[in-house]
Amino acid sequence: MARKPQLATREKRLSALGAYLGEIGPLSAELESGDASQRIRTFAQTGPDDITQALRVLGGIDGAGIVVHGARGCAAVLPRTAGAAWAVTNLDQRDTILGSDKALSQAIRALYRRHRPWVIFVVATPVVAINNDDIRSATEEAAEELGIPVQVVRSDGFRSRIAATGFDAAAQALLPLVPQASAERRSDRINLLAVDQGPGLGHIQTLLSELGLEVQLVPAEGLRQAATASLTVTVQPDETDALGVGLEQQHGVPFLRLPPPIGLAATHSFLAAVAQATGRDAPAPPSLAPLNKLTGQRIALALPPAAAFAAADLIEELGGIVTGVGVEHVDIGHVAVLKNFAVKHPDLPLHVASGQSFEHVNRLARLSPDLFIGPTELALAAARQGIPAVAVRSDDLLGRRGAAHLLRQASKALDQPALAARLARPPSAYRPSWFRRSPDWHIKLEVK
């Protein structure tokens, strides 16, 4: 029997690190050496994993079906997020001992009968990974019987400490679904890669359309036509890089790697680069003058890496001062942006953590910024410390719309900090002694 296809974790593929607090220079040198030492946490909090990130991608794909193969809790992110049809095999204790291929077969068929998806993704979870359950036989049999692709998503919840590995697992399952282009590629058609489909993505799609381009959102809508495009770009590089690389390698669609269009200058550069790559006139550069409204405000932020560095530039475009930057992970692909960032901010350390609000609150207590910008859970953690906060996803920051959105939300949070002040009144969830320790107290080099 052929060996199971493997998925390289972000740690193996890109030397990714998920825990760090310190200077950027030594970090980028370490990443560049190709031998980055893994860090672990001796105290940790929950966070996203490869399963939840894979589900984030797959849940947005039009007309698809998802079977989460595990206990019912492994599908718990789906009720609030998925547009796709989904099922869970709902494994019980007996299945963990005697195997679960029958439950998987039933779930695939039940999902197909009701929703007739054009593809079904089977998302593996810790229970089946630990048991080494045979998923392939059930999926291959179902694919043959139903006449649709049934793709295994090689997630497991524990092999990688970098949740972004789940984006790669999703990409690995998606790429075989892209048929070879039967005709010549369309020079006016591009693939726009994104995981989150919010108003920011729609705004960027419009800006690209104004260049005279037909924009396919991939993977959500245009996956099966992706090989017919003449170019691929992404607004979420950390989330979709593997998909872009795969389209380039397997279908010859050039993947233009650009910093995400966050901030006025970056948005203009993004559009100009796409225009140039597709033989079009560049759009007129934007005016920066009217947006100088965060002048002198000290702002800390935490976002996925590419979005975080771009958002730092946006804050400066708006006149703010970046006092702290947190990213969910870093890898060898970030070396250039890290170096560039270190030149601009030689004294600014970098915090690498996905979730882990205990580290963030400790750090924020020391930084005491005027404003925090980041995902909902960290924005709330900041507000509970009395720090005005704005909850954003990277989609919220895209393009000129994103700059205006951030400015408006930030000005409200700064002008009206009442809720943060109110939330800060009850005692902290953490002991006072934690705030006397350094925020990286529990980040240690892993002993191999």
Place this chain on the structure above:
Amino acid sequence: MAIPLLRSRTGCALHGALYTAAAIPGVVPLIHSTTGCGFQALQLVGSAGAVASSNLSEKQIVFGGTSRLREQLKNTIQIVNGELHVVLSGCAAEMIGDDSPAMVKEVRDQGEAVINVGTAGFHGSAHHGYDLFLKSIIAHHSILLPQPEGTNPGLINILGLVPRQDAFWLADLEELSRMISGIGLHANTLFGPNGSVQSLRDLARAQLTLVVSPWGLGPARELESRFGIPWLETDGLPIGADASADLLRRLGDAVDVDPQALESFLADETRREDYILDLAAEAFFRQGLQPDFAVVAGSLHAPGLVRFLTGTLGWRANAIVITDNPPPESRSRLTAEFSEIRFSEDGGEIEDFLRDSDAEIILGSDFERPTATGLGLPFIDVSFPIKRPGLADGYGGFRGGLTLIEEIGRVQP
């Protein structure tokens, strides 16, 4: 073998235990499992919290995770404020055979209040997690020092509402508490702003345990066998004045209550429903409002909703779908009472029931809303998953009936 589900509407046992532990101020949950377990739990209920977790990685899956648990537990005690730490073991920890109880005992022997609960997701739904957590707390009650002594006269434990997983859990709990206070007793709610580790100690001092759904029965029996506390069971939350009065009279019979004070409270509350129902009735008659309905909810809410809608408002139940897979004894009682009842956790099957029901209004969760919209029917959200937070207004008790009357008026054209 597992029964696969299209669109499961509850978390797993780990999730239910986490929701239950986290709803008691002073209790610090610690998940011993992989990183995403707690994240999924929080996402399901729309919570932006942070939970301590051992975040088992491949190394621990291969070589065992007990030393990682020891490290995480020690550091959790140092970092997170709380009086009682609870280790909740997930699927991965249980499958690799981690001896979490031994590790927890080691820490407990150092004088720390810590317990372990085996809550692998494959043990069942969030409702099972509630049951597992509370039974374990009661079994380990002796570690809750100082141990309370004697019965607290008039103290009533309320069991059967699963925090976060049951819609309106806090509002319903507070309404039950208000009702119990109204007849001169006092409630041990465990959860929410009035909950505490002291409430867990007080479980053993109550005069009676009130069980409002089958999920409270296991812990109630545990309290009876260990501490001799009797329990009184209802098939679901009382909704509206008739059911609420009936429950309070049963409570009054079981516990020593001043009959005059009891009847005076019931009269006040019933008069309020009389008044509001009379105001609403004009609109009901003007709109010809006597629809055949379908309800999709758990065993906590569905029976009470049906009794109120049929027994007070005179509607007819075309379909009653119980979504939390209650144990057989509860099923048989419900089946005997309601001929239209079905039991299903499967989103697809439930949709079929609704489509075949010929109902004129649907009461259900966010999962049923598109079906109602598709059928052109009015919809009232009464069960999880639900967008309406329902922290202040639930459907339980006297006031819950009034909320439902108002909600019916709101969704009607």
